Amino acid sequence: MMTRDELEKNIVAILVDEFEFEKPGLTDNLRDDHGFDSIDAIELLAKIEEMIGFQLSRKEKEQAMSIRTINDILDYVEAMQAVKRDE
Numbered sequence: 001m002m003t004r005d006e007l008e009k010n011i012v013a014i015l016v017d018e019f020e021f022e023k024p025g026l027t028d029n030l031r032d033d034h035g036f037d038s039i040d041a042i043e044l045l046a047k048i049e050e051m052i053g054f055q056l057s058r059k060e061k062e063q064a065m066s067i068r069t070i071n072d073i074l075d076y077v078e079a080m081q082a083v084k085r086d087e
Helices: 003-018 030-034 039-051 058-066 070-086
Strands: none
Touching: 003 039, 003 070, 039 058, 039 070, 058 070
């Protein structure tokens, strides 16, 4: 399981490298500030699955649709890791 700091570093790297974000802030609105759309969100979820080493269920992916900021992503991934750890 990754720490929040490790997750943050990896998520920011993905957003910069794969989605060409410039200096993303943890509270930036991904859609409004960076033009992030639902296709981007699906691609990001696939990258997150690779990073954490397990597949997310359809229900878990649907929960991600309310994500607006990098902090939201970090909260979400921490919650998914906790669920898998407890299974």
